[in-house]
Amino acid sequence: MNIRLFVIALLLCASSASFAQSSLKIAKLKYGGGGDWYANKTSLPNLIKFCNAELKMNINPVEDVVEVGSPDIFSYPFVHMTGHGNVVFSDAEALNLRNYLLSGGFLHVDDNYGLDQFIRREMKKVFPELSFVELPYDHQVYHMKYNFPDGLPKVHEHDGKQPQGFGLIWQGRLICYYSYETDLGNGWEDQSVYNDPEEMRRKALQMGANLLSYAFMIE
Secondary structure, three states, X not given: OOHHHHHHHHHHOOOOOOOOHHHOOOEEEEOEOOOOOOOOOOHHHHHHHHHHHHHOOOOOOXXXXXXXXXXXXXXXXXXXXEEOOOOEOOHHHHHHHHHHHHOOOEEEEEXXXXXXXXXXXXXXXXXXXXXXXXXXXXXXXXXXXXXXXXXXXXXXXXOOOOOEEEEEEEXXXXXXXXXXXXXXXXXXXXXXXXXXXXXXXXXXXXXXXXXXXXXXXXX
């Protein structure tokens, strides 16, 4: 199944009276190993709300949850993964995720602090032949609907490091984007959760909108 072509077809139908809002959905990834895959409960709903209001994306307002090894993952053009702790993919799960990404799916991994060593290890199961590479600031993902000439916005401090955006590239296509040392998903949360300045939240949401735009190939 070519997810990208499937999504484009849905978007082309968006102006039709028969188009159902629930036709286009995104999901949070549920994984094993003990890490809190369920973190940031308000982040995806807020990102969806922002994209629907600002970019008229017509995404179902309710996020789904999909397991790494489930065939249902092929129903989602964009899957978001977050957490603080351990991640473990079985061989079957790694193969399923690989097939999903090779067929046109897109995975956004957001380190919520503490995920880094585990996600790098597990994504090597998915793509032994690939390694995360830091994306240059002129990469398309930073210049879709919103312009980020200096790359990822910084949302939360942990180790005093600069935010970095890494990617897995397959045949010239970004199939997995990994946001590190920024807590992008925290910036999507309800303002009352972290009391972040509205300007910071908006930048985080705009970067998230760029990721969705890239995954949907809306330029």
